[in-house]
Amino acid sequence: MPEMTNPDAGRDGPGDGVQIDLVSAARMDGLTSMEKVRLILDGVRDGKIVILEQGLSPDEESKLIEVTMSEINPDDFTGIEIETYPSSSARKGGLLGRLMGGSDDNKLTVIGPANQIETLHKDEDLISALVSRR
Amino acid sequence: MGVITEIRDSIFRATNRLFAGPEPKRIGIYGPPNAGKTTLANRIARDWTGDAVGPESHVPHETRRARRKENVEIERDGRTVTIDIVDTPGVTTKVDYEEFLDEMDEEDAIRRSREATEGVAEAMHWLREDVDGVIYVLDSTKDPISQVNTMLIGIIESRDLPVLIFANKTDLEEANVKRIADAYPQHEVVPLSALEGQNMDTVYDNVAEEFG
Numbered sequence: 001m002p003e004m005t006n007p008d009a010g011r012d013g014p015g016d017g018v019q020i021d022l023v024s025a026a027r028m029d030g031l032t033s034m035e036k037v038r039l040i041l042d043g044v045r046d047g048k049i050v051i052l053e054q055g056l057s058p059d060e061e062s063k064l065i066e067v068t069m070s071e072i073n074p075d076d077f078t079g080i081e082i083e084t085y086p087s088s089s090a091r092k093g094g095l096l097g098r099l100m101g102g103s104d105d106n107k108l109t110v111i112g113p114a115n116q117i118e119t120l121h122k123d124e125d126l127i128s129a130l131v132s133r134r
Numbered sequence: 135m136g137v138i139t140e141i142r143d144s145i146f147r148a149t150n151r152l153f154a155g156p157e158p159k160r161i162g163i164y165g166p167p168n169a170g171k172t173t174l175a176n177r178i179a180r181d182w183t184g185d186a187v188g189p190e191s192h193v194p195h196e197t198r199r200a201r202r203k204e205n206v207e208i209e210r211d212g213r214t215v216t217i218d219i220v221d222t223p224g225v226t227t228k229v230d231y232e233e234f235l236d237e238m239d240e241e242d243a244i245r246r247s248r249e250a251t252e253g254v255a256e257a258m259h260w261l262r263e264d265v266d267g268v269i270y271v272l273d274s275t276k277d278p279i280s281q282v283n284t285m286l287i288g289i290i291e292s293r294d295l296p297v298l299i300f301a302n303k304t305d306l307e308e309a310n311v312k313r314i315a316d317a318y319p320q321h322e323v324v325p326l327s328a329l330e331g332q333n334m335d336t337v338y339d340n341v342a343e344e345f346g
Protein backbone atom coordinates (compact mmCIF):
# COMPACT_ATOMS: atom_id res chain seq x y z
CA MET A 1 0.00 0.00 0.00
CA PRO A 2 1.45 3.39 -0.90
CA GLU A 3 2.38 5.35 2.13
CA MET A 4 3.81 8.72 2.88
CA THR A 5 7.39 7.79 3.64
CA ASN A 6 8.87 11.20 3.18
CA PRO A 7 7.76 13.57 5.89
CA ASP A 8 9.10 16.47 3.86
CA ALA A 9 7.00 15.66 0.81
CA GLY A 10 4.59 18.45 0.13
CA ARG A 11 6.77 21.00 1.82
CA ASP A 12 9.10 20.98 -1.14
CA GLY A 13 6.31 21.03 -3.68
CA PRO A 14 5.20 18.13 -5.79
CA GLY A 15 7.17 14.91 -5.48
CA ASP A 16 10.89 14.76 -5.12
CA GLY A 17 11.73 16.90 -8.11
CA VAL A 18 13.69 20.08 -8.08
CA GLN A 19 11.88 23.17 -9.23
CA ILE A 20 13.62 25.73 -11.34
CA ASP A 21 12.34 29.30 -11.59
CA LEU A 22 13.55 31.17 -14.62
CA VAL A 23 12.94 34.84 -13.94
CA SER A 24 12.84 37.13 -16.95
CA ALA A 25 14.53 40.49 -17.12
CA ALA A 26 11.14 42.09 -17.58
CA ARG A 27 9.85 40.58 -14.35
CA MET A 28 12.85 41.87 -12.41
CA ASP A 29 12.81 45.31 -13.98
CA GLY A 30 9.82 46.50 -12.04
CA LEU A 31 11.14 45.41 -8.66
CA THR A 32 13.12 47.30 -6.04
CA SER A 33 16.43 45.85 -4.83
CA MET A 34 14.86 44.42 -1.72
CA GLU A 35 11.98 42.92 -3.68
CA LYS A 36 14.49 41.19 -5.94
CA VAL A 37 16.41 39.84 -2.96
CA ARG A 38 13.13 38.66 -1.44
CA LEU A 39 12.00 36.95 -4.62
CA ILE A 40 15.31 35.09 -4.83
CA LEU A 41 15.49 34.06 -1.20
CA ASP A 42 11.83 33.03 -0.99
CA GLY A 43 12.41 30.73 -3.96
CA VAL A 44 15.69 29.34 -2.66
CA ARG A 45 14.32 28.79 0.83
CA ASP A 46 11.53 26.75 -0.78
CA GLY A 47 14.23 24.52 -2.24
CA LYS A 48 14.07 25.97 -5.73
CA ILE A 49 16.84 26.90 -8.07
CA VAL A 50 16.32 30.46 -9.25
CA ILE A 51 17.78 31.55 -12.56
CA LEU A 52 17.80 35.24 -13.34
CA GLU A 53 17.95 36.17 -16.98
CA GLN A 54 19.54 39.48 -16.17
CA GLY A 55 21.45 39.11 -12.94
CA LEU A 56 21.86 41.66 -10.20
CA SER A 57 23.74 44.91 -9.84
CA PRO A 58 26.77 44.89 -7.52
CA ASP A 59 24.73 46.74 -4.93
CA GLU A 60 21.96 44.16 -5.13
CA GLU A 61 24.48 41.35 -4.86
CA SER A 62 25.83 42.90 -1.71
CA LYS A 63 22.31 43.15 -0.26
CA LEU A 64 21.64 39.56 -1.27
CA ILE A 65 24.69 38.42 0.70
CA GLU A 66 23.70 40.57 3.67
CA VAL A 67 20.10 39.33 3.82
CA THR A 68 21.17 35.72 3.18
CA MET A 69 23.48 35.96 6.17
CA SER A 70 20.75 37.32 8.39
CA GLU A 71 18.45 34.42 7.48
CA ILE A 72 20.88 31.53 7.95
CA ASN A 73 19.89 29.38 10.89
CA PRO A 74 21.01 25.95 12.06
CA ASP A 75 17.57 24.40 11.63
CA ASP A 76 16.77 24.89 8.01
CA PHE A 77 18.87 27.33 6.02
CA THR A 78 22.63 27.21 5.45
CA GLY A 79 22.80 29.86 2.75
CA ILE A 80 23.05 30.01 -1.01
CA GLU A 81 25.21 28.93 -3.88
CA ILE A 82 25.44 31.48 -6.62
CA GLU A 83 27.13 31.57 -10.00
CA THR A 84 26.93 34.07 -12.80
CA TYR A 85 27.39 33.67 -16.54
CA PRO A 86 29.42 34.74 -18.17
CA SER A 87 32.05 35.09 -15.52
CA SER A 88 34.04 38.30 -15.56
CA SER A 89 36.84 36.59 -17.46
CA ALA A 90 34.53 34.88 -19.93
CA ARG A 91 32.66 38.11 -20.45
CA LYS A 92 35.53 39.36 -22.52
CA GLY A 93 35.71 36.36 -24.81
CA GLY A 94 33.98 33.01 -24.37
CA LEU A 95 30.88 31.69 -26.04
CA LEU A 96 28.43 32.92 -23.44
CA GLY A 97 30.21 36.23 -23.29
CA ARG A 98 29.57 36.77 -26.98
CA LEU A 99 26.06 35.40 -26.87
CA MET A 100 25.09 37.63 -24.02
CA GLY A 101 26.63 40.76 -25.36
CA GLY A 102 29.24 41.14 -22.70
CA SER A 103 27.51 43.79 -20.67
CA ASP A 104 27.23 43.53 -16.90
CA ASP A 105 23.48 43.63 -17.08
CA ASN A 106 23.44 40.45 -19.07
CA LYS A 107 24.87 38.01 -16.66
CA LEU A 108 22.72 35.00 -16.26
CA THR A 109 22.68 34.24 -12.55
CA VAL A 110 21.94 30.89 -10.96
CA ILE A 111 21.12 30.76 -7.26
CA GLY A 112 20.24 27.71 -5.22
CA PRO A 113 20.09 26.43 -1.66
CA ALA A 114 23.60 25.62 -0.41
CA ASN A 115 22.54 22.49 1.41
CA GLN A 116 21.01 20.93 -1.69
CA ILE A 117 23.54 21.89 -4.28
CA GLU A 118 26.46 19.56 -3.95
CA THR A 119 28.47 21.19 -6.65
CA LEU A 120 27.79 24.21 -8.73
CA HIS A 121 30.46 24.12 -11.31
CA LYS A 122 31.19 26.56 -14.03
CA ASP A 123 33.70 27.06 -16.74
CA GLU A 124 33.84 29.36 -19.74
CA ASP A 125 30.59 28.23 -21.30
CA LEU A 126 28.90 25.72 -19.09
CA ILE A 127 27.15 25.80 -15.77
CA SER A 128 26.37 22.52 -14.17
CA ALA A 129 24.63 21.89 -10.90
CA LEU A 130 24.52 18.64 -9.02
CA VAL A 131 21.47 18.81 -6.83
CA SER A 132 20.80 16.38 -4.05
CA ARG A 133 17.38 15.52 -2.79
CA ARG A 134 16.99 16.05 0.88
CA MET B 135 37.70 87.63 0.74
CA GLY B 136 40.75 89.76 1.51
CA VAL B 137 44.25 88.53 0.81
CA ILE B 138 45.13 88.54 4.50
CA THR B 139 42.09 86.47 5.44
CA GLU B 140 42.85 84.14 2.63
CA ILE B 141 46.43 83.64 3.77
CA ARG B 142 45.34 83.29 7.36
CA ASP B 143 42.77 80.68 6.34
CA SER B 144 45.22 78.68 4.35
CA ILE B 145 47.80 78.77 7.14
CA PHE B 146 45.05 77.69 9.50
CA ARG B 147 44.15 74.80 7.22
CA ALA B 148 47.77 73.80 6.83
CA THR B 149 48.52 73.81 10.56
CA ASN B 150 45.27 72.00 11.16
CA ARG B 151 46.40 69.31 8.80
CA LEU B 152 49.79 69.27 10.42
CA PHE B 153 48.58 68.80 13.95
CA ALA B 154 45.19 67.14 13.79
CA GLY B 155 45.74 65.60 10.39
CA PRO B 156 42.91 64.87 8.00
CA GLU B 157 40.37 62.24 9.04
CA PRO B 158 42.25 58.99 8.61
CA LYS B 159 40.94 56.91 5.75
CA ARG B 160 39.14 53.81 6.86
CA ILE B 161 40.63 50.83 5.07
CA GLY B 162 38.61 47.62 5.14
CA ILE B 163 40.48 44.34 4.95
CA TYR B 164 38.17 42.04 3.05
CA GLY B 165 38.44 38.61 1.50
CA PRO B 166 37.26 35.03 1.84
CA PRO B 167 37.46 33.16 5.17
CA ASN B 168 40.93 31.99 6.17
CA ALA B 169 42.82 34.12 3.64
CA GLY B 170 44.95 35.67 6.37
CA LYS B 171 43.15 38.99 6.92
CA THR B 172 43.61 39.03 10.67
CA THR B 173 47.21 37.88 10.40
CA LEU B 174 47.80 40.83 8.08
CA ALA B 175 45.86 43.30 10.27
CA ASN B 176 47.86 42.15 13.28
CA ARG B 177 51.14 42.51 11.45
CA ILE B 178 50.30 46.04 10.28
CA ALA B 179 49.10 47.00 13.76
CA ARG B 180 52.16 45.47 15.47
CA ASP B 181 54.57 47.08 13.02
CA TRP B 182 53.17 50.58 13.51
CA THR B 183 51.31 50.70 16.81
CA GLY B 184 52.83 47.89 18.84
CA ASP B 185 49.69 45.89 19.54
CA ALA B 186 47.45 43.43 17.77
CA VAL B 187 43.93 43.51 16.38
CA GLY B 188 42.50 40.07 17.11
CA PRO B 189 42.96 36.29 17.18
CA GLU B 190 44.02 34.29 14.11
CA SER B 191 43.01 30.69 13.54
CA HIS B 192 43.12 27.89 11.00
CA VAL B 193 39.39 27.41 11.63
CA PRO B 194 37.43 29.61 9.20
CA HIS B 195 35.26 32.40 10.63
CA GLU B 196 37.64 33.14 13.45
CA THR B 197 36.82 36.82 12.99
CA ARG B 198 33.12 37.34 13.47
CA ARG B 199 32.96 41.03 14.27
CA ALA B 200 34.64 43.78 12.34
CA ARG B 201 37.54 45.04 14.45
CA ARG B 202 39.02 48.45 14.01
CA LYS B 203 42.48 49.71 14.78
CA GLU B 204 42.51 53.47 14.64
CA ASN B 205 45.23 55.91 13.70
CA VAL B 206 47.78 53.51 12.34
CA GLU B 207 50.58 55.81 11.24
CA ILE B 208 52.64 54.34 8.44
CA GLU B 209 55.87 56.12 7.66
CA ARG B 210 57.08 56.14 4.10
CA ASP B 211 59.92 58.29 2.70
CA GLY B 212 59.66 60.73 5.58
CA ARG B 213 55.92 61.06 5.05
CA THR B 214 53.30 59.72 7.43
CA VAL B 215 50.11 58.17 6.18
CA THR B 216 47.45 57.65 8.82
CA ILE B 217 44.77 55.03 8.31
CA ASP B 218 42.19 53.16 10.35
CA ILE B 219 42.32 49.48 9.55
CA VAL B 220 39.19 47.39 9.80
CA ASP B 221 39.62 43.64 9.93
CA THR B 222 36.40 42.04 8.70
CA PRO B 223 34.95 38.54 8.88
CA GLY B 224 35.60 36.41 5.78
CA VAL B 225 32.78 36.91 3.29
CA THR B 226 30.79 33.91 2.14
CA THR B 227 27.30 33.10 0.90
CA LYS B 228 26.84 30.08 3.15
CA VAL B 229 27.68 28.97 6.67
CA ASP B 230 26.97 25.46 7.93
CA TYR B 231 27.67 24.92 11.61
CA GLU B 232 28.20 21.22 10.96
CA GLU B 233 31.51 22.10 9.34
CA PHE B 234 32.84 23.24 12.72
CA LEU B 235 31.86 20.06 14.56
CA ASP B 236 35.32 18.51 14.15
CA GLU B 237 36.76 21.41 16.08
CA MET B 238 34.17 22.06 18.79
CA ASP B 239 30.93 20.84 20.30
CA GLU B 240 27.54 21.52 18.77
CA GLU B 241 26.63 24.44 20.97
CA ASP B 242 29.86 26.27 20.18
CA ALA B 243 29.55 25.41 16.49
CA ILE B 244 26.04 26.87 16.33
CA ARG B 245 27.18 29.97 18.17
CA ARG B 246 30.19 30.34 15.88
CA SER B 247 28.01 30.09 12.79
CA ARG B 248 25.46 32.58 14.12
CA GLU B 249 28.18 35.07 14.99
CA ALA B 250 29.82 34.52 11.62
CA THR B 251 26.62 35.26 9.71
CA GLU B 252 26.00 38.42 11.75
CA GLY B 253 29.58 39.49 11.17
CA VAL B 254 29.44 38.96 7.42
CA ALA B 255 26.15 40.86 7.19
CA GLU B 256 27.77 43.71 9.10
CA ALA B 257 30.88 43.63 6.91
CA MET B 258 28.73 43.86 3.76
CA HIS B 259 26.91 46.79 5.25
CA TRP B 260 30.19 48.54 6.07
CA LEU B 261 31.37 48.00 2.55
CA ARG B 262 28.36 49.89 1.25
CA GLU B 263 28.50 52.68 3.80
CA ASP B 264 31.65 53.04 5.76
CA VAL B 265 34.97 52.26 4.13
CA ASP B 266 37.20 54.56 2.09
CA GLY B 267 39.43 51.90 0.61
CA VAL B 268 39.86 48.15 0.52
CA ILE B 269 42.68 45.68 0.91
CA TYR B 270 41.38 42.47 -0.63
CA VAL B 271 43.30 39.49 0.75
CA LEU B 272 43.50 36.23 -1.17
CA ASP B 273 45.20 32.97 -0.29
CA SER B 274 47.57 32.48 -3.26
CA THR B 275 47.35 28.72 -2.96
CA LYS B 276 43.64 28.84 -3.84
CA ASP B 277 41.74 29.51 -7.07
CA PRO B 278 41.14 33.29 -7.04
CA ILE B 279 38.07 33.23 -9.29
CA SER B 280 35.43 32.14 -6.82
CA GLN B 281 31.99 33.63 -7.12
CA VAL B 282 32.40 35.44 -3.80
CA ASN B 283 35.65 37.08 -4.92
CA THR B 284 34.19 38.10 -8.26
CA MET B 285 31.10 39.56 -6.60
CA LEU B 286 33.02 41.36 -3.86
CA ILE B 287 35.50 42.90 -6.24
CA GLY B 288 32.59 43.90 -8.48
CA ILE B 289 30.92 45.59 -5.50
CA ILE B 290 34.16 47.38 -4.57
CA GLU B 291 34.66 48.54 -8.17
CA SER B 292 31.07 49.75 -8.44
CA ARG B 293 31.67 51.98 -5.42
CA ASP B 294 34.85 53.35 -6.96
CA LEU B 295 36.85 52.51 -3.86
CA PRO B 296 40.62 52.39 -4.15
CA VAL B 297 41.64 48.76 -3.83
CA LEU B 298 44.80 46.69 -3.49
CA ILE B 299 44.74 42.94 -3.94
CA PHE B 300 47.09 41.11 -1.59
CA ALA B 301 48.26 37.70 -2.73
CA ASN B 302 48.97 36.21 0.68
CA LYS B 303 50.77 33.06 1.84
CA THR B 304 53.63 33.32 -0.66
CA ASP B 305 55.74 31.31 1.80
CA LEU B 306 53.79 28.22 0.79
CA GLU B 307 55.10 26.16 -2.07
CA GLU B 308 51.76 25.97 -3.91
CA ALA B 309 51.39 29.76 -3.91
CA ASN B 310 50.58 31.10 -7.37
CA VAL B 311 50.64 34.89 -7.54
CA LYS B 312 50.41 35.03 -11.31
CA ARG B 313 47.04 33.26 -11.23
CA ILE B 314 45.73 36.14 -9.09
CA ALA B 315 47.34 38.83 -11.25
CA ASP B 316 45.82 37.20 -14.36
CA ALA B 317 42.39 37.02 -12.75
CA TYR B 318 42.35 40.70 -11.74
CA PRO B 319 44.53 42.51 -14.29
CA GLN B 320 42.73 45.80 -13.59
CA HIS B 321 44.17 45.97 -10.04
CA GLU B 322 47.51 46.22 -8.33
CA VAL B 323 48.40 42.78 -6.95
CA VAL B 324 50.92 42.70 -4.11
CA PRO B 325 52.46 39.35 -3.11
CA LEU B 326 53.25 38.84 0.58
CA SER B 327 53.38 36.46 3.46
CA ALA B 328 51.57 38.07 6.37
CA LEU B 329 52.64 35.20 8.58
CA GLU B 330 56.34 35.33 7.76
CA GLY B 331 56.46 39.05 7.12
CA GLN B 332 57.73 38.65 3.56
CA ASN B 333 57.63 41.67 1.23
CA MET B 334 56.17 44.00 3.85
CA ASP B 335 58.19 46.99 2.61
CA THR B 336 56.47 46.77 -0.74
CA VAL B 337 53.17 46.26 1.06
CA TYR B 338 53.60 49.52 2.99
CA ASP B 339 54.81 51.37 -0.12
CA ASN B 340 51.63 50.34 -1.88
CA VAL B 341 49.38 51.14 1.08
CA ALA B 342 50.90 54.63 1.42
CA GLU B 343 50.66 55.19 -2.32
CA GLU B 344 47.08 53.97 -2.74
CA PHE B 345 45.48 55.23 0.47
CA GLY B 346 47.72 58.15 1.43
Ligand SMILES: Nc1nc2c(ncn2[C@@H]2O[C@H](COP(=O)(O)OP(=O)(O)OP(=O)(O)O)[C@@H](O)[C@H]2O)c(=O)[nH]1
Nearest residue numbers: 167168169170171172173191195196197224328329
Ligand atom coordinates in the same frame (compact mmCIF):
# COMPACT_ATOMS: atom_id res chain seq x y z
N1 LIG C 1 51.58 29.82 5.51
C1 LIG C 1 50.90 30.93 5.80
N2 LIG C 1 49.81 30.88 6.57
C2 LIG C 1 49.16 32.04 6.83
C3 LIG C 1 49.57 33.29 6.29
N3 LIG C 1 48.70 34.24 6.72
C4 LIG C 1 47.80 33.60 7.49
N4 LIG C 1 48.08 32.29 7.57
C5 LIG C 1 47.33 31.25 8.31
O1 LIG C 1 46.05 31.11 7.76
C6 LIG C 1 45.09 30.84 8.80
C7 LIG C 1 44.00 31.88 8.76
O2 LIG C 1 44.56 33.13 9.15
P1 LIG C 1 43.64 34.31 9.68
O3 LIG C 1 44.49 35.52 9.72
O4 LIG C 1 42.91 33.90 10.91
O5 LIG C 1 42.62 34.38 8.46
P2 LIG C 1 41.34 35.35 8.26
O6 LIG C 1 41.33 35.74 6.83
O7 LIG C 1 41.36 36.43 9.26
O8 LIG C 1 40.17 34.32 8.54
P3 LIG C 1 38.64 34.63 9.05
O9 LIG C 1 38.71 35.63 10.16
O10 LIG C 1 38.18 33.30 9.50
O11 LIG C 1 37.90 35.11 7.85
C8 LIG C 1 45.87 30.83 10.10
O12 LIG C 1 46.18 29.49 10.42
C9 LIG C 1 47.10 31.65 9.77
O13 LIG C 1 48.23 31.30 10.54
C10 LIG C 1 50.74 33.31 5.46
O14 LIG C 1 51.19 34.33 4.96
N5 LIG C 1 51.35 32.09 5.24
Ligand SMILES: [Mg+2]
Nearest residue numbers: 171172196197
Ligand atom coordinates in the same frame (compact mmCIF):
# COMPACT_ATOMS: atom_id res chain seq x y z
MG1 LIG D 1 40.09 36.92 10.69
